Amino acid sequence: MDGDRPQGQINPGRYEDAVLGFRNHWYPAMLSTDIGEEQLVPITLLGENLLFKRIDGVVYAIADQCLHRGFKFSARPECYTKNTITCWLHAFTYNFKNGELIAIPSAPDSRLIGNRRLHSYPVQEVNGMVFAFVGDLVPVPPLSDDVPPGFLDADWCVVPAVNVSSACNWRLAADSGFDPNHIFIHKDDHFLKALDRPFPIANRLVGGDTFHEITEITGPGPKGLVDALGKSEPVFEFEFECEGERGRMASRIPPNEMAYMAYGSIQGSIWLPGVLKVDPWPILGMVHYEWYVPTDEKSHRYFIAWGRKTVDPVERAAFRDEVMTKWKHLGFDEFNKTDLEANLAVEVGTDGLPYKSAENLFEGDGYTLVWRRLASKFNRGVQVRGGAKA
Amino acid sequence: MDGDRPQGQINPGRYEDAVLGFRNHWYPAMLSTDIGEEQLVPITLLGENLLFKRIDGVVYAIADQCLHRGFKFSARPECYTKNTITCWLHAFTYNFKNGELIAIPSAPDSRLIGNRRLHSYPVQEVNGMVFAFVGDLVPVPPLSDDVPPGFLDADWCVVPAVNVSSACNWRLAADSGFDPNHIFIHKDDHFLKALDRPFPIANRLVGGDTFHEITEITGPGPKGLVDALGKSEPVFEFEFECEGERGRMASRIPPNEMAYMAYGSIQGSIWLPGVLKVDPWPILGMVHYEWYVPTDEKSHRYFIAWGRKTVDPVERAAFRDEVMTKWKHLGFDEFNKTDLEANLAVEVGTDGLPYKSAENLFEGDGYTLVWRRLASKFNRGVQVRGGAKA
Amino acid sequence: MDGDRPQGQINPGRYEDAVLGFRNHWYPAMLSTDIGEEQLVPITLLGENLLFKRIDGVVYAIADQCLHRGFKFSARPECYTKNTITCWLHAFTYNFKNGELIAIPSAPDSRLIGNRRLHSYPVQEVNGMVFAFVGDLVPVPPLSDDVPPGFLDADWCVVPAVNVSSACNWRLAADSGFDPNHIFIHKDDHFLKALDRPFPIANRLVGGDTFHEITEITGPGPKGLVDALGKSEPVFEFEFECEGERGRMASRIPPNEMAYMAYGSIQGSIWLPGVLKVDPWPILGMVHYEWYVPTDEKSHRYFIAWGRKTVDPVERAAFRDEVMTKWKHLGFDEFNKTDLEANLAVEVGTDGLPYKSAENLFEGDGYTLVWRRLASKFNRGVQVRGGAKA
Ligand code: FES
Ligand code: FES
Ligand code: FES
Ligand SMILES: [Fe+2]
Ligand SMILES: [Fe+2]
Ligand SMILES: [Fe+2]
Structure with missing residues (x-):
């Protein structure tokens, strides 16, 4: 998870092979009007399931799949605070802004806490559109x-x-x-x-x-x-x-x-x-x-x-x-x-x-x-x- | 396309393998009453998509897929004359009777014109039924x-x-x-x-x-x-x-x-x-x-x-x-x-x-x-x- | 068909591979109330199609597929006596209690009669539930x-x-x-x-x-x-x-x-x-x-x-x-x-x-x-x- 690739390692591929599109690019995911404050919106981009949330006006996106056993958050999302999402199945709780695993009620001292994070997709909202970056390149191209x-x-x-x-x-x-x-x-x-x-x-x-x-x-x-x-x-x-x-x-x-x-x-x-x-x-x-x-x-x-x-x-x-x-x-x-x-x-x-x-x-x-x-x-x-x- | 096989080269295959049927035979495609004058009827035979048209009483059949990029003619067929079909996408125009590519509005002198043709399926209408020959054998068996x-x-x-x-x-x-x-x-x-x-x-x-x-x-x-x-x-x-x-x-x-x-x-x-x-x-x-x-x-x-x-x-x-x-x-x-x-x-x-x-x-x-x-x-x-x- | 395995030959497999479950075990197939006297009930267990019938109060189960050409009995079951099922297609007739092929109207002396049998699944009805044994182990574990x-x-x-x-x-x-x-x-x-x-x-x-x-x-x-x-x-x-x-x-x-x-x-x-x-x-x-x-x-x-x-x-x-x-x-x-x-x-x-x-x-x-x-x-x-x- 999240083994980022430095920008030096870009391997362009053939259009003929790009049935799922090109990785490491920015794509529009939705219109700004499609997501209200604290609203959760699941969107599939290039075969990956993303979950978007608007927090204090800013849109964030994480992988729509719990790290623990793979529960799809959007099937029944629970948010106990504005900045978090909690998996409905065993309550793993994540910081929505960066994907970090921050709490597990049944194992509050788990070594996973603070050491695992969901993929957090870079998001930019401009001109009434929400763009997300699908890839693992660092730094993220503008x-x-x-x-x-x-x-x-x-x-x-x-x-x-x-x-x-x-x-x-x-x-x-x-x-x-x-x-x-x-x-x-x-x-x-x-x-x-x-x-x-x-x-x-x-x-x-x-x-x-x-x-x-x-x-x-x-x-x-x-x-x-x-x-x-x-x-x-x-x-x-x-x-x-x-x-x-x-x-x-x-x-x-x-x-x-x-x-x-x-x-x-x-x-x-x-x-x-x-x-x-x-x-x-x-x-x-x-x-x-x-x-x-x-x-x-x-x-x-x-x-x-x-x-x-x-x-x-x-x-x-x-x-x-x-x-x-x-x-x-x-x-x-x-x-x-x-x-x-x-x-x-x-x-x-x-x-x-x-x-x-x-x-x-x-x-x-x-x-x-x-x-x-x-x-x-x-x-x-x-x-x-x-x-x-x- | 259309690399015909002389009759000498017939290779019978096993019934057990003939999940899609036997090639180089005549099959009924429809009843005569299923296709009126200048009506276009798409039919799939042995896994191949055919498009039939009755012209001056005679039924013809071509492959239901444009040679250019593969548009399915029957999705939105256009005929500017009785004897032709024009692809709705880039207007490649074909003689329906023999499949020949006869005109491209955006490249009227293209080398493709007269040199490419859609597969044209032999058709015979007898006893109120429309038979088509699915294969590439020449001459076509009776x-x-x-x-x-x-x-x-x-x-x-x-x-x-x-x-x-x-x-x-x-x-x-x-x-x-x-x-x-x-x-x-x-x-x-x-x-x-x-x-x-x-x-x-x-x-x-x-x-x-x-x-x-x-x-x-x-x-x-x-x-x-x-x-x-x-x-x-x-x-x-x-x-x-x-x-x-x-x-x-x-x-x-x-x-x-x-x-x-x-x-x-x-x-x-x-x-x-x-x-x-x-x-x-x-x-x-x-x-x-x-x-x-x-x-x-x-x-x-x-x-x-x-x-x-x-x-x-x-x-x-x-x-x-x-x-x-x-x-x-x-x-x-x-x-x-x-x-x-x-x-x-x-x-x-x-x-x-x-x-x-x-x-x-x-x-x-x-x-x-x-x-x-x-x-x-x-x-x-x-x-x-x-x-x-x- | 029915090459039974003696109990000595048990090969446990990995849970990770058991996408269709574990073989040679007893499973509940239905509730007792789901099957009345002489009622036929098809149920799929572990990917196998079973057909159940209650005869004089006792539930039996056979493979829901005729030995002859594979007709699915339950598509149109015919029973000429309480203890039998007859395939609707060519009338192969089986003893429902043990799966034995007992009669073929068009070949009453066929060598198949008495020498072929459908898989017969052990069934036990207890506590209002009908259990079936899916496997080939002999003797069948309790x-x-x-x-x-x-x-x-x-x-x-x-x-x-x-x-x-x-x-x-x-x-x-x-x-x-x-x-x-x-x-x-x-x-x-x-x-x-x-x-x-x-x-x-x-x-x-x-x-x-x-x-x-x-x-x-x-x-x-x-x-x-x-x-x-x-x-x-x-x-x-x-x-x-x-x-x-x-x-x-x-x-x-x-x-x-x-x-x-x-x-x-x-x-x-x-x-x-x-x-x-x-x-x-x-x-x-x-x-x-x-x-x-x-x-x-x-x-x-x-x-x-x-x-x-x-x-x-x-x-x-x-x-x-x-x-x-x-x-x-x-x-x-x-x-x-x-x-x-x-x-x-x-x-x-x-x-x-x-x-x-x-x-x-x-x-x-x-x-x-x-x-x-x-x-x-x-x-x-x-x-x-x-x-x-x-
Ligand atoms: S699957 Fe999400 S907490 Fe267990
Ligand atoms: S796909 Fe038919 S003309 Fe281009
Ligand atoms: S398929 Fe059942 S008797 Fe022929
Ligand atoms: Fe429970
Ligand atoms: Fe356009
Ligand atoms: Fe018949």
């Missing part, structure tokens, strides 16, 4: 290395709005999020009709290898990729012929000149351990963030937050209202929910074994290949059942 | 080799009536179908009461080895076995003693001389890849067919069709009405449904591991042994997850 | 070796009251049953309030190693352990401090001098193959018995019976009424049901892999260690799927 650039800026107002579970592996969601060609699925989304916005059905690479122009961000700080969509060509209509019949796919709303420009100015970027930034989105002045957080081998948790620049408290409050009354509905229910549906059908189509069955990648898959390569190179270890991969 | 003799005759009128799923391995159903001793289960069936028909509770071999008189049909065309029930003795009543008490089992309707003759004139036969013919049944002039089609390791699909000789359109229509209003109810609901129940209890009794746990075969099991031997010798390969067994 | 001392005494009146299934491995229940420190879970039970009884929240060892004073009973007859609670100290109240706050746990009803004495006079003992005796409990003059009977790897059956000394028929009838109208409710619903809840949360907390994940045992776990050691030494073999471990 949260700022695991979120998109700018996310933590002081003049940046973030409103998180979505926290849902999705029954597919997290990598299907990450691959698809950064892949500009998946936009075909959005063509019937009411979001586009509500905004009367022409939207491409495909994205054609100019010269055939635009993806070489994807920018790799590999210096200090967050590691990620910035797309080069501005250099590619949005396709609003497509025709083909088969057996003498012609077929036609098209944007529901015909494009105008503005549509090409507007689409070209949208910049997507993806960051380790698995978070997408789209700027601007859904409208000018706003930025879209989404996370793909591994729960277990076959499910992940999907978060959305939207941001805009402002320090003014009144504007901040107004932006929050706008997100919760407008964008949560239009941006998620009528747009990104379609992504969840698409990912599920890949999980099912590959019999729950994505990355084991053959893919047939084409020229447009450069984004995905570059993402998998970057992720394989800069992660801090592959998570496996029972801890870090040796 | 359907007539995989159905009972006479089934395709021009003067033969077939009305298929039953297509249901059953939660047991297909072999339990095939073994039991050809086994004359399983008739014990039918003794209380309302079918017998409705027809006031004496029916044996067992079938006794004369001389103890009548099964040597089973006829093996192993020449060109269908491979199968024809029973020798005419030479065995139907048992309508049986008594035994135990611990001083006598027990008696008997046909609900006492037998008369006609009953012996009538039963002796019923001829059963079983054919690869797993179809039973009973002639005559349920009444003189009619023939009963039933198929056991592997779905996956623990379930199969059960089809019944009945036939009679006639070319007259009015008689054909009348026969169809008779089947659907009378025999579908009496012959299936009140008779063959009992077979499904019996097979389920063997699947459960052997913990889902039939053929792995010991059997204690007796003299009456000759039919089963001969069927397993014939099937092991003349099949065209054992199906395994991921394709044909090497 | 039931009296597998129940707590005194249980079979002639002047002892036993009323069994509880027979429920619990979704956790049997060992979690056995460990916890003999463990005096688990009493923490009972502090809110209505049983205590109903009896206005002070009850400790923990049990402190005096000198730190009281468990060396646990008495091992390893001579002829039942093998077991008798606790030394009288030498330990019940704890009715406990305080601790953490981060400047004080926490307090306490018995809902404050203790008086009598409470210490009363608690110290309660003697618990545990016996192979997994039965607890608590004397006196729930009140003076009564004795509590509970069994943990393995069903499969992840579930067991939990029985409770209560006893008191009396030979008078009127007193016996009154005691039965008292148990069924009072103690079944107070003693189980409002007390021991809490044990089931605790065990479930350990099964879940250890991901269904108790004994594979690390435990951190403390001074108070001596009881558990001694029990595991005794069980590992004196069992008659570890049960494995498919029979006894080689």
Whole structure:
């Protein structure tokens, strides 16, 4: 328990093996509104069961399994003081803030007291989200290395709005999020009709290898990729012929000149351990963030937050209202929910074994290949059942 | 994908290993009435997911998994023309008739176009049933080799009536179908009461080895076995003693001389890849067919069709009405449904591991042994997850 | 089938391996009231499927799987005489009392008849409970070796009251049953309030190693352990401090001098193959018995019976009424049901892999260690799927 690894010993693993995600990174566990004062919330991250508690406003997390015989605290949690949790089975009592075993009623002088502790997960609450660090690296890398650039800026107002579970592996969601060609699925989304916005059905690479122009961000700080969509060509209509019949796919709303420009100015970027930034989105002045957080081998948790620049408290409050009354509905229910549906059908189509069955990648898959390569190179270890991969 | 095997390379496998059925055979996938014009129907056969579509009256089938990333077409199928299917995820568009990849909106000049194709399953629709060939043999053997003799005759009128799923391995159903001793289960069936028909509770071999008189049909065309029930003795009543008490089992309707003759004139036969013919049944002039089609390791699909000789359109229509209003109810609901129940209890009794746990075969099991031997010798390969067994 | 092992060949196995329990022991299968005359009752014990039948008042048990092809008798049992069972599929008929195959209607002279038999499980019905012996040892050890001392005494009146299934491995229940420190879970039970009884929240060892004073009973007859609670100290109240706050746990009803004495006079003992005796409990003059009977790897059956000394028929009838109208409710619903809840949360907390994940045992776990050691030494073999471990 708690054999921490010094930072020198980082062994990045392959994306193909990261069925449970990458270890030693920060992940959003829940929204701030999901946990009230002294409330206990169990959450599974990367196959590990965590138990969160808010104490005097600050959120802490411990392993949701008693050291003694493995009782799951959250099955029937007991807290005799604000700062502790007591196992319901034999009353082992722990300091919730650091996991330390502090009392055993039936053996008050036990040598275990003060010498054993539950794994205590580093937690940081920022921008209305609760982040936890899943790993054993010391010192713990800063949260700022695991979120998109700018996310933590002081003049940046973030409103998180979505926290849902999705029954597919997290990598299907990450691959698809950064892949500009998946936009075909959005063509019937009411979001586009509500905004009367022409939207491409495909994205054609100019010269055939635009993806070489994807920018790799590999210096200090967050590691990620910035797309080069501005250099590619949005396709609003497509025709083909088969057996003498012609077929036609098209944007529901015909494009105008503005549509090409507007689409070209949208910049997507993806960051380790698995978070997408789209700027601007859904409208000018706003930025879209989404996370793909591994729960277990076959499910992940999907978060959305939207941001805009402002320090003014009144504007901040107004932006929050706008997100919760407008964008949560239009941006998620009528747009990104379609992504969840698409990912599920890949999980099912590959019999729950994505990355084991053959893919047939084409020229447009450069984004995905570059993402998998970057992720394989800069992660801090592959998570496996029972801890870090040796 | 689609590395076809020339017919010279047929490797029959053991029945004991054929948990997913025999590869390179024709199987009924559905009834003609199950698929309308331009309707898409997903069906799993031998562990493979197929997608069927009727185009201008003709039924075609392709693999229900996009070549690109594995999206399951049937999760949200899109067809921009009659002859094509378009993957909902990145719009790869295929010719449904041959599986060829014909267009990619985001890479219209991709080298994949025209060079990749989905597996396209040979389909033949006859006698109101849709048959598909699951395998990779070229040339594809004729359907007539995989159905009972006479089934395709021009003067033969077939009305298929039953297509249901059953939660047991297909072999339990095939073994039991050809086994004359399983008739014990039918003794209380309302079918017998409705027809006031004496029916044996067992079938006794004369001389103890009548099964040597089973006829093996192993020449060109269908491979199968024809029973020798005419030479065995139907048992309508049986008594035994135990611990001083006598027990008696008997046909609900006492037998008369006609009953012996009538039963002796019923001829059963079983054919690869797993179809039973009973002639005559349920009444003189009619023939009963039933198929056991592997779905996956623990379930199969059960089809019944009945036939009679006639070319007259009015008689054909009348026969169809008779089947659907009378025999579908009496012959299936009140008779063959009992077979499904019996097979389920063997699947459960052997913990889902039939053929792995010991059997204690007796003299009456000759039919089963001969069927397993014939099937092991003349099949065209054992199906395994991921394709044909090497 | 039925290759019996002479008693010389007993190979005790490790408790850690006994996921399916210990073979060659007697276990309660049901209560006498669960099976009426000529009623058939299927029960799974240690992963084996048994079928019970009461014939002329005596209960017998056979394997619930036909020797022929594995049909599960209980799926549709047929009995043509009181003493027999006939397989619904091909009518193999067995003597229920000894499992012998006595008749096959379709092969009345089969060499199998009289030469094959179903496994017949020894059964004994005592004290309102039906016990079965699961194993292959000959001669079969006496039931009296597998129940707590005194249980079979002639002047002892036993009323069994509880027979429920619990979704956790049997060992979690056995460990916890003999463990005096688990009493923490009972502090809110209505049983205590109903009896206005002070009850400790923990049990402190005096000198730190009281468990060396646990008495091992390893001579002829039942093998077991008798606790030394009288030498330990019940704890009715406990305080601790953490981060400047004080926490307090306490018995809902404050203790008086009598409470210490009363608690110290309660003697618990545990016996192979997994039965607890608590004397006196729930009140003076009564004795509590509970069994943990393995069903499969992840579930067991939990029985409770209560006893008191009396030979008078009127007193016996009154005691039965008292148990069924009072103690079944107070003693189980409002007390021991809490044990089931605790065990479930350990099964879940250890991901269904108790004994594979690390435990951190403390001074108070001596009881558990001694029990595991005794069980590992004196069992008659570890049960494995498919029979006894080689
Ligand atoms: S399992 Fe938690 S204190 Fe024993
Ligand atoms: S998965 Fe079908 S086109 Fe990409
Ligand atoms: S399976 Fe029981 S008689 Fe055949
Ligand atoms: Fe999307
Ligand atoms: Fe039948
Ligand atoms: Fe208890």
